Amino acid sequence: MSPRAFVTLGMFIIDQFSFQDEHGQPTGRTLAPQAECLPYSGGGTYATIGARLWLPAQEIGMVVDKGSDFPEDMENTLIAYGEDMWLFRNQPGLGTTQALNSYKGDHRGFQYLTPRIRITPCDLKGTLLERPKTLHFICSPSRAAVIMSEVQEFGNWSPVAIYEPIPDRCIPAELPALLEVLPFINILSPNAEEALSLLSLSVPVSRRSVENACSRFLDLGVGPEGSGWVIIRSGALGAFVASRKRPGEWIDAFWVDGTHVVDVTGAGNGFLGGLAAGMVLTDGDVFKAAFYATVSASYIIEQQGLPELSRTATEELWNGDSPGQRLAKLTEMHVRKEETRGIRG
Template sequence: MADIIFVSLGMVVLDEIRFPDGKVLCNVPGGSGLYSTLGARLAAKDATTSERIGCLVLAGSDFPDTVAETLRDWGITLRLQQVADRLSTRGLLQYQGINFKDQVFKYTTTPLQHTTADLADHPRILGSLAFYFLASPQDLEVSVSLLQVLRHHNSVPAQPLLVWEPAPASCRTELRNEHLRAAKLVDVYSPNHTELLAAFQLGNATPTIFDCNIIEDLALQILESGVGPDGQGAVVIRCGEHGSLAVSQSYSARWFPAFYDSTSSKVIDATGAGNSFLGALTVKLVEGAGLTEAVIMGLVAASFSIEQIGLPERAVTDGTETWNGVGVSSRVEEYQAKMKRLIGK
C-alpha cells in the first residue's frame, strides 16, 4: 500500500451563511481542514495519487451524509469519526457590504478537532510524508514535538514535510519571536500578507495601500532568522488578489500573479482559498517539485475555491475529471500562458 503523502490537522466546519439581502445557506462545508484537503486533491495527478491524500474528520451526530459522500467521492483516504453525544463543528458566517469582502464569523457549537495525539490511532496517516498545520506558534511547537515522538515510537522513518499556516489570532507583534522560533521547525512558513504585517511590522500601522516592498523585506527578515530545521525552508506569503511571494535560501524572491484579476466576475468568495493554496503546494513539494511549480499549483487550486460559495463541483466524463467544468491541468496551462504574457509586457 502506497504511503500517504498529505494530511491536514485542520477542522471541517459546517457553516450557516447569511447574506446582506437576507438569503441564508445552511450546512455549507468549510474549514481549514476541508479546504486544504481540497487543494491537495486538486493537485493529485490521478486516482492513485488521490488515495494517498489522508483526511481526518471528527464529526458530531448531526454530520450530513451529503458532506461525507462528497469527501468519499474525491477518492481520498477518509477517516471519519462520529461522536454520538456531540454536535458537529458549526459556524455562523455573516457577509456584509458588497462582493462578500467584509465578513464576521463565530462558532455556534464547541469545535471538534483532531489533535496530533489522535494520529496514534491511524498508523498509515501517522506515516504521512507531509502535514499541514493551522496553529498558533505555541500549538505548533507542541504538535511537531508530539508528531516526532509518535513517529519514533511507531518506527516511522524519514522526516515529513511540514507546512505551517499561522492561526490569524496569533499574528500579533508581541508573538513575533514565537513565530520566528516555530518557523525553524517547519519547511514552509506561510502567513497571508495581513497576518505577516500584524505579526512583524514593528512600530508601524498597517498600510492602507498594498506595498510589495514591505512584504518582501519582512519575508527576507524571517528567512534570515531561519526557516526549517536546516535553514533550507521557504517563506511563502499569500497576498490574495495581489498574488503570492516565495523565497528560500536557494530560491530568489519571486512574485506570482493571482490567477484571477481583482475585477474578474469569476471571483465569488475567497473563503478557503489560502488553505487550498497550501494543500496543493504541499503535495507538489512532497512530490519533488520546485517552488515555482508548487506555487503555480497552489494558485490554480485557490482559483477553484473562489468561484462559488462552498466547494467546487467535481465531475467525471468519459474518464476525464473536471472541477467546475475545467480540468486542473488545463487551468495550469492557462496560468502558465498568463505568466508568459505578463513577462512579455
C-alpha cells in the same frame, strides 16, 4: 501501504451563516450550512480539495469527526470527491463541531457554537493517515510548537511541515512564539495582511511591502538551518515565493480581473493543498509547485463552498474545466512575462 502524500490537521466544522447590513439589519440573504474546516472558516477542507485537484483520493487525508447530528447528505458530498481521503470518526453523544460566520457589511465575524475537537499528529497513529509525507496545519504559533513536538515524538518521521498562522493570532505579541517554532517549519505561509501584522509593519499591502516582509521572515530563520521557504499569499497581487537559496519571485493570480471571483473564502487554504500536491508532482520543487497552488486557488474562489468534480472517459474536470490546461496557461503567462521583463531590463 505507503504513507499519504498530504494530510491536514484541520477540524471539520459545519458552518452556519448570518448576513446583516452595516446598520445591523438582516439583508434577507440565506446560505445553507456548509462543511468547512478549522478556525476561521476554511482551512482543512479547502486544503484537502486543493490537493485533490491534482492527486488521487488515496494519496490525501483528513479526519472528519461525526457527531450524532452529522448530516448524511454532507457525508455523501465529501465521499463524492473520493471515499479514501476521509477518515470518518464517530463521536457518540457529541454534536458535530459548528460555528457561526456573521457578516455585518464588509466585516466578517466567527465564533464556535459547540465545543471543538482538536486533531493532533497522535490522532493519526494506527490509521491509514499515519506519517504522511506532508503535514498541513493552521493554528497559533504556540499550538504549532505543540504539533511539531508530537511529530518529533514519533521518531523517524520528518514530514514537510506547511504552517498557516491562524488569522486572529497574527499579531506582534505572537512573534516570539513564532520564532520558537520557525526552525521546525519547512514552509511558512501567511497572507499579506497577516505577515505585515506579525512583523508590526503598519504599511499598506503592496508588492514592495510583501517582499520586505518575506525577507524579514527568512532572516529570522525558517526551517532547519534556514532551509525553509516563505510564501506570502497576496490575493489579486499573486503569491511571493522565496527561500534563502532562491531569490523571491512573484507568481500572478490566475484570475486577475475579478470576473470569476465569487467568494475568496478558503482560497489560501486551497492554495497550500495545491502546493503540497505540486511538490509531489515536481519532485519537491517548491517554486514550480506554487503554480499548481495558484491553479487550485482559482477553483476555490469561483463559487461559495467547494468546486464541483465531474468525470469524462479520460479525465477529471473541476467546475467543468481542466486543471492541467489552467496550469499550462499560467506557466506560459509567467514565462512570457519574465521574457518581456528580461528584454526591457
